[in-house]
Amino acid sequence: MKQVIVKNLVKKFGAFVANDHLSFEVEQGEIFGFLGANGAGKTTTIRILCGLSAPTSGEVKVATYDIYTQREQIKKHIGYMSQKFSLYNDLSISENIRLYGGIYGLSRKAIKEKIEEYIEKLQLKEYQTLKVFDLPLGVKQKLAFLVAIIHNPPIVFLDEPTGGVDPITRRQFWEMLYEEANNGKTIFVTTHYMDEAEYCHRVSIMVDGKIAALDTPEALKQKYKADSIEKVFIKLARG
Amino acid sequence: METIIQINQVYKSYEEIRAISDISVDIQSAELFGFIGPDGAGKSTLFRIMATLLLPDSGEVQMAHLDTIKDYKKLRTKLGYMPGRFSLYQDLTVEENLNFFAGIFKTSVSKNYHLIKDIYQQIEPFKKRKAGDLSGGMKQKLALSCALIHKPEILLLDEPTTGVDAVSRMEFWEMLHKLKTQGITIVVSTPYMDEASLCDRVALMQKGKIMGVDKPQKIVDLFSKHLIGVKAKNMYGLVNKLREYPLCHSAYLFGEWIHFSSEQEVVKNKLQEFLRSKGIYDAQMQNIQPNMEDSFIDLMTQNIIE
Numbered sequence: 001m002k003q004v005i006v007k008n009l010v011k012k013f014g015a016f017v018a019n020d021h022l023s024f025e026v027e028q029g030e031i032f033g034f035l036g037a038n039g040a041g042k043t044t045t046i047r048i049l050c051g052l053s054a055p056t057s058g059e060v061k062v063a064t065y066d067i068y069t070q071r072e073q074i075k076k077h078i079g080y081m082s083q084k085f086s087l088y089n090d091l092s093i094s095e096n097i098r099l100y101g102g103i104y105g106l107s108r109k110a111i112k113e114k115i116e117e118y119i120e121k122l123q124l125k126e127y128q129t130l131k132v133f134d135l136p137l138g139v140k141q142k143l144a145f146l147v148a149i150i151h152n153p154p155i156v157f158l159d160e161p162t163g164g165v166d167p168i169t170r171r172q173f174w175e176m177l178y179e180e181a182n183n184g185k186t187i188f189v190t191t192h193y194m195d196e197a198e199y200c201h202r203v204s205i206m207v208d209g210k211i212a213a214l215d216t217p218e219a220l221k222q223k224y225k226a227d228s229i230e231k232v233f234i235k236l237a238r239g
Numbered sequence: 240m241e242t243i244i245q246i247n248q249v250y251k252s253y254e255e256i257r258a259i260s261d262i263s264v265d266i267q268s269a270e271l272f273g274f275i276g277p278d279g280a281g282k283s284t285l286f287r288i289m290a291t292l293l294l295p296d297s298g299e300v301q302m303a304h305l306d307t308i309k310d311y312k313k314l315r316t317k318l319g320y321m322p323g324r325f326s327l328y329q330d331l332t333v334e335e336n337l338n339f340f341a342g343i344f345k346t347s348v349s350k351n352y353h354l355i356k357d358i359y360q361q362i363e364p365f366k367k368r369k370a371g372d373l374s375g376g377m378k379q380k381l382a383l384s385c386a387l388i389h390k391p392e393i394l395l396l397d398e399p400t401t402g403v404d405a406v407s408r409m410e411f412w413e414m415l416h417k418l419k420t421q422g423i424t425i426v427v428s429t430p431y432m433d434e435a436s437l438c439d440r441v442a443l444m445q446k447g448k449i450m451g452v453d454k455p456q457k458i459v460d461l462f463s464k465h466l467i468g469v470k471a472k473n474m475y476g477l478v479n480k481l482r483e484y485p486l487c488h489s490a491y492l493f494g495e496w497i498h499f500s501s502e503q504e505v506v507k508n509k510l511q512e513f514l515r516s517k518g519i520y521d522a523q524m525q526n527i528q529p530n531m532e533d534s535f536i537d538l539m540t541q542n543i544i545e
Contacts (some may be wrong), residue, residue, distance in 0.1 A: 014476045028269075036403075036404070037404040037405045037406055037407065038374065038375040038376060038403060038407060039375065039376075054346075136279065137277065137278045138277075138278050138407045160402070162403065163280035163402060163430075164277055164401060165277055165278065165430075166276075166277035166280075166445065166539065167277075167432060167532045167535055167536050168491075168536055168539060168540075169277075171491045171492050174479065174492055175475065178456075178474065178475030179475065181475075182475055190401065192402065192404055192405065192408075193377070193431075194405050194494075195493060195494035198493075198494035198495045199474070199492060199494075212273070217495065227492075228494065230405055233404075233405050234405060234406055234409065237404070237405070237406040238406055
């Protein structure tokens with residue numbers, strides 16, 4: 001099953017074309033890396049896929065729902081997390097989980113179970129009553145990811161989830177992503193760490209509002225005769 | 240070579256939270272020196288102390304032979320500081336920002352234009368544009384121009400490349416290497432470990448402490464374990480199985496390859512046999528050289544404090 005279908009997506013701001021005829025699909029259980037230079041148009045696309053902005057033209061389906069007619073359904077069936085905003089700093093861990101569980105309409109019982117599950121999974125027992133502000137950044141980002149999928153959406157969008165995180169936590173975070181993908185969740189992720197691009201099943205590289213390349217990391221490296229995705233990226237983005 | 244920055248046993252806490260403790264480093268004139276570490280390592284606190292914007296709880300810092308507390312006024316004329324967050328005037332134009340900073344330091348743009356020429360030329364076509372309307376890469380170039388316009392002896396750049404794409408990061412480092420040839424001492428912080436190799440020397444920071452200071456290659460050479468690169472179609476399954484291997488010290492994803500480390504040398508055929516017994520038949524292996532992140536992870540887990 002396809003979790004994202006995009007055909008000829010165009011988004012204009014006045015005369016400026018931020019997304020110029022994008023077409024791609026993302027399969028269920030796939031880790032899809034969405035790369036591009038600053039200003040290439042990634043954020044615009046993600047905002048559209050999350051139902052926060054309407055395309056100028058083109059066909060978009062997310063989690064089987066149509067972007068023009070079922071935007072509220074899309075919001076219910078996706079998860080979203082970014083480096084900049086994830087959890088409320090002045091709430092405790094369980095308060096954050098309760099808040100997001102409540103927003104997504106989970107029952108009290110289900111929320112209670114989630115609190116226990118997450119605290120167990122991240123070994124947060126000692127932190128339980130702390131405000132999120134006092135958590136180490138790495139723990140916070142892992143918790144933010146779990147909270148973003150509290151309603152068990154088929155697809156989750158991650159916007160630079162590992163920025164500034166230490167190298168061990170960064171890898172633990174990716175192992176969590178692999179685990180979820182193995183369980184059938186679709187992961188749509190942006191990153192500036194080019195080694196992380198290698199962890200994706202497929203990678204798209206956006207340049208000036210267009211998708212300049214889209215394939216498995218292996219195939220991209222072969223095609224552009226480079227030994228890393230970083231070199232592929234630099235070749236494409238520098239033009 | 241002359242020591243131009245001396246940081247001596249500096250401590251700083253915010254209420255109960257210790258931001259940095261026992262930081263001591265000497266930095267040489269015209270050196271490109273990097274503080275490498277994740278968020279929360281204490282890098283920005285240290286930069287603010289060096290920039291005379293924050294008082295340490297104890298310890299002292301000498302910059303360009305001036306004390307950051309006693310001589311802060313005089314010292315400020317010798318420092319260029321670019322904070323992590325974009326802090327120019329968003330509603331002034333590119334040109335106005337630059338003139339403003341030159342004016343504050345009682346100099347003019349024309350007098351030191353040669354210093355910023357290579358960088359400023361790239362944004363000069365947009366000099367009438369408001370700083371707030373520039374793209375990320377252009378903002379960065381303007382901020383660097385403004386930090387340089389009074390011809391500082393020392394340039395402090397706090398995380399100039401965070402959140403910046405791989406291409407712009409590369410271009411930024413190329414600019415720094417050019418600046419270095421002008422004799423300016425450049426101190427830079429970054430959470431990207433791969434940028435460490437672009438510095439003359441680096442300090443690796445974690446949880447407010449320095450784990451090691453040396454040339455990048457020397458720090459990589461500190462890595463004492465045996466390392467094998469392993470990959471297979473199912474990387475998640477592979478990393479978990481590798482950790483079950485009795486001789487495994489650690490197994491981490493590193494881009495295309497998993498870095499499998501061990502105290503003793505591991506025979507690849509035996510490891511291959513083990514993986515087959517666990518249902519992984521397509522593992523490829525090769526010898527690999529450790530990189531900065533291997534060393535950083537190793538130091539983090541050993542918790543060696545210099």
